[in-house]
Amino acid sequence: MLKAMDESKPPQRPVKKSTRLLYAGRRPEDQHGVVNPPVYHASTVTFPTVAELEAAQRDRLNRVYYGRFGTPTSFAFEDAVAELEGGDRAVSLPSGLAAITCALLAFLKAGDHLLITDSAYFPTRKFCDTLLAGLGVETTYYDPTVGGAIAGLMRPETRVVFVESPGSLTFEVQDVPAIAAAAHDHGAVVIMDNTWSAGLYFQPFAHGIDVSIQAATKFIVGHSDAMLGTVTTTNDLFETVKWTAVGLGICAGPDDCYLGLRGLRSLTARLARHQETGLALARWLEQRPEVETVLHPALPSFPGYDLWKRDFTGAPGLFGFVLTPCSKDSVAAMLDGLALFAMGFSWGGYESLILPTEPGKSRTAVPWPHAGPCLRIHAGLEDADDLIADLEAGFRRLEAAR
Ligand SMILES: *Cc1c(COP(=O)(O)O)cnc(C)c1O
Numbered sequence: 001m002l003k004a005m006d007e008s009k010p011p012q013r014p015v016k017k018s019t020r021l022l023y024a025g026r027r028p029e030d031q032h033g034v035v036n037p038p039v040y041h042a043s044t045v046t047f048p049t050v051a052e053l054e055a056a057q058r059d060r061l062n063r064v065y066y067g068r069f070g071t072p073t074s075f076a077f078e079d080a081v082a083e084l085e086g087g088d089r090a091v092s093l094p095s096g097l098a099a100i101t102c103a104l105l106a107f108l109k110a111g112d113h114l115l116i117t118d119s120a121y122f123p124t125r126k127f128c129d130t131l132l133a134g135l136g137v138e139t140t141y142y143d144p145t146v147g148g149a150i151a152g153l154m155r156p157e158t159r160v161v162f163v164e165s166p167g168s169l170t171f172e173v174q175d176v177p178a179i180a181a182a183a184h185d186h187g188a189v190v191i192m193d194n195t196w197s198a199g200l201y202f203q204p205f206a207h208g209i210d211v212s213i214q215a216a217t218k219f220i221v222g223h224s225d226a227m228l229g230t231v232t233t234t235n236d237l238f239e240t241v242k243w244t245a246v247g248l249g250i251c252a253g254p255d256d257c258y259l260g261l262r263g264l265r266s267l268t269a270r271l272a273r274h275q276e277t278g279l280a281l282a283r284w285l286e287q288r289p290e291v292e293t294v295l296h297p298a299l300p301s302f303p304g305y306d307l308w309k310r311d312f313t314g315a316p317g318l319f320g321f322v323l324t325p326c327s328k329d330s331v332a333a334m335l336d337g338l339a340l341f342a343m344g345f346s347w348g349g350y351e352s353l354i355l356p357t358e359p360g361k362s363r364t365a366v367p368w369p370h371a372g373p374c375l376r377i378h379a380g381l382e383d384a385d386d387l388i389a390d391l392e393a394g395f396r397r398l399e400a401a402r
Helices: 017-023 050-058 072-085 096-107 122-134 147-153 176-185 235-248 254-265 267-286 305-311 328-336 384-401
Strands: 089-093 113-117 138-142 158-164 189-193 211-215 229-233 291-295 318-323 353-357 374-378
Touching: 017 072, 017 254, 017 267, 072 089, 072 211, 072 229, 072 254, 089 096, 089 235, 096 122, 096 158, 096 189, 096 211, 096 229, 096 235, 113 122, 122 138, 138 147, 147 176, 158 176, 176 189, 229 235, 254 267, 267 291, 267 318, 267 374, 267 384, 328 353, 328 384
Parallel strands: 113 138, 113 158, 158 189, 189 211
Antiparallel strands: 089 229, 211 229, 291 318, 318 374, 353 374
């Protein structure tokens, strides 16, 4: 963490996170008063003397040394992300998946065992089942609702427990403190994919997490225009993660770090709006005869609601719903004609998205119980009434094609 990039005017404490996020990682007085940090494009960093070159080398994880180790722009972004997540230090990476694979590689070696939730993001599973398996690491998938009973799955060689809460596509809320306590009893490191909460609605380090990952591509960047990942850690684990990123030769680009930093400034305001619109859509969908169930952690009808209420402070507008059984063609008739919702995979931008999903396809620990088609919505920043009207017209097409 560069001293020069510390918070510009440390606001008087206590100050809320939404306020601190506006200051984190910037120092206008060092930049002619310009509000935002500049974008440093750098490979070579030069040193005037042998003594200074050697001093930089000794402390190369903490200062400007070589482009791949970081620039003032990436340090500024990392400082702000550490503030957001409530951790000590962060490492920026070129994508969310790179953050996940880097964090796993940092703590796993041949002969180790990994426990990972059955509800994890599919490319995370794919990495474990292919590349990590090839390196001699064994993965076991567990029921996302396992809670403290995860103790029964721990082996002497279990080195990492990976959680993702709520789960990708299916939104099961995990009992993170119970899982973390059991994992720590067995000496394992607990890694979380915290992308859904954006780090704003779930504080990982206050709930027992050791390493928190985000696909900053999603809510942090927030405008669907950059790929970016973060790994946030405690001081103890920081060097292990940073040396892994350096060893793999992966680093985030300066322009993308800048976009991440810019996105962070409006994160609180955007997420509040995503939350409000997402809840309006979820409540409306819950009343529809075409819908069997809505998978939204902030709906009291959802099985994970009590845990969500205990551990989270909000719910952004990413959720799922299951239709009563109907044909693939009728779902296509609904989706193809939508005017405002687009279909696409990445989410977290200003624009609303809808996606048919197949959670049953990848599950191995617990079968997916629903027969009807499953959809995922990312509620964007459009007017909620306009979005509801778009869905309502979609349901008319679905019924006509049923
Ligand atoms: C999108 C996503 C990722 C991967 O992020 P990329 O930047 O696309 O690599 C990881 N985890 C979750 C939960 C995601 O939604």
